[in-house]
Amino acid sequence: MKCSCGKKAVFQHKDSALCKEHFIDYFERKVFSTIKEHAFFDDAESIGVAASGGKDSTVLLYLVKKYLEQSQSQEKLAKPKKHATLCALAIDEGIEGYRKKTLDFLKAFCEQNEISLSIYSFKSAFGFSLDEAVARLQDYGPCTICGALRRSLINRFGRKLDVVATGHNLDDECQGIIMNLFKSNTGFLPRLGIRTGVVSHALFSKRVKPLFFCPEKEVFLYSFLKGFGVPFTECPYAVSSYRDNARRFINSVSSQFPGAKESIASHFLSFLPALRRSVEKKQPKQCSSCGEPSAGSLCKACEISLAFVASR
Amino acid sequence: MRVFIEKKGFEEELQFSGSVSGLLGLLGLDSSEVLVVRGSEVLLDSDEIVQEDKIRIFSVISGG
């Protein structure tokens, strides 16, 4: 199959086929127009990218940098503040034999692309690594511990910046929507979407998702064609999950109905404002121990920290 | 045909010639979850591959 320019296609979606150069151009335009149309970086002076050394956040880091550079010279892209700074934020959970590989890659990538990188570790923030917590806390699954501590840290450090971009792609988002619908977790739905922080509140860092409209395969293809060399890794704690089933289901539907993922996500965005209005009035509580936003009097991260101390 | 599947971390020898989607069907892989490459050339589902080809199949899913 050929691109309209006559070169061999590397990408096909519905009726269009694109060669390497035209795919790269198509992908970058898509991300840039998402950033521009949703005014992600308007008036921002400090922009963070939550980075892990995986393909999504690596692609995002590269493109946010490119966007900022182009926006300085091209009027039409605007409008972060003239000297907006960009930094990568990474979390070191302390997972033996896994995280070092991705962080080493991220360090090299940031150095090569002249992006400043801050790494926050569970060990220094909470006093224990994920491996240590998993070994001692039988009541919590690894992903529960990791998710709670990670959210707390990203929020804590992200709040110091005007905005934090995360690498969630179209597949991640569709899986989130479908899983919450299937489980009837309607209360979680308002937390999804292109711009998060259910409640606009000083306690929450402002988060945006520039890859929201990019299917996972497109993100991988871009990373591959650009030769980023992102290492293939699998978290040793990853287990077959509900998310895997949601992925299989959505992929099987969209192989018969191309464009289904885009439809799920844009349909969801259209009714998200109404969903959010229903929870907007509730002000978040603050954790009595660390001061972070919390559903109860103690946040999940502090609850886990206490359980860890008690298990000694 | 020699096929390297990244997720499994090893190379297999297969008797196959036909389309990329045929190969993925044979291996039980979903096209939206993998990228199929011959040398440095990215292949589409409709591309034809032959017995002499060396194919690499990458998982596009992060951490999975």
Ligand SMILES: [Zn+2]
């Ligand atoms: Zn072309």
Ligand SMILES: [Zn+2]
């Ligand atoms: Zn707390």
